[in-house]
Amino acid sequence: MEIKKINSLKNRMGTNSYLIMDNNSAILIDAGISPDDILKYNINLKAIFLTHCHYDHIMFLNELYNFYKCDIYISEKDKNGIFDESINLSNVFKRNFTFDGNKSSIKTFKDNDIIQIGNFNIKCLLTPGHTAGSASFLIEKNLFSGDTLFAESIGRTDFKTSSPLEQKSSLERLEKVDFLKLYPGHSRMSDINEQKTNIKQWLSNY
Template sequence: MEQNIIHLQVGPLGTNCYLLFCTTTRKAAVIDPGGDGELIFQQVKKNNLEVVAILNTHGHWDHIGANKQMQKWTGAPIYIHQLDKPMLYDTRLSLADWLGEEPEEAGEVICKTIAEGDILEIGQLKIEVLFTPGHSPGGVSFLVGDLLFSGDALFQRSIGRTDLAGGDFPTLIRSIKEKILPLSDDTVVLPGHGPLTTVGEERSYNPYLRTT
């Protein structure tokens, strides 16, 4: 399978948003449209993509802010874990209030829930869902071949904060150790914030994952 990625930084926190697409069919998934919907959609049109899925690694505002815009323009369903789904409808839970964002008007969105082991097909691409909670209760990572979209679970040399509502440090460490570190060293980690890294680098150098 041939995939390609367009990386964008969106919203007030410069959240990493990824357009992942199948080069054969041009079908695409937008991962974490956290803001700047117009910017994302420009890239969709410019690259002649058909967005068939809106994927949320978790429900924090900086990852979901342009969900509704993207759905309006593409008609694609939103995929999120059941435990983070309430954040789509609650600006307090999603931290939109905390970030000073205006609450969106309540509106129906087409939303499908995803769980550990689910496989989503985007053209010829297969996206596997890994349940990686701890930063939020329903955090997931997306594995596509040797690429891992880790959301706010794992960053280069760091991990997601666990002091927000529903966060739990031991749960996050367990998620990373049980779901991410067993992947091959060469797996490229594309996180929700900051630069990309690899599983091998984080196993060796991430200060939070040292086994002492």
């Protein structure tokens, strides 16, 4: 299994998407990159997992879906966001994004669901706070934390469906997750040692 952190020049918000490959099969965490950004890997994209519904994480969802026709996984609570420009905040950027592919391709998961796709086992952890349906994904000992936890900060909790209280519980939860590497939705990657200290620090500030 190989994990590539990919940023698109067409995404001005510096969103990280992660392509996880096993031979020719792949899954993608977040849709902040376009098919052009991953064509060179020559992969068969099986599924896209969305950490949450904000525009910078879903902006190329239509292009990716039209090209790969793959399933899209999102939490139940953030699902409506991909059909509502005021929840996904694309209206702020005057883009008015809504998903226009086949609705039956949108699959939802619940907390602790383990979804198996080919050789990938994706454990879904609901980590609300940044949005009502924010999720993190654990694949082997790799934690994909979206905008819940970054290398050097935590996600904002002043959006429409945010909750600072839920964010606190989510950080308490992530503190107990058995991971080695952290793959956040923005900025650089990190690891468990750095995050043990960081999460404690964030929680003490709450």
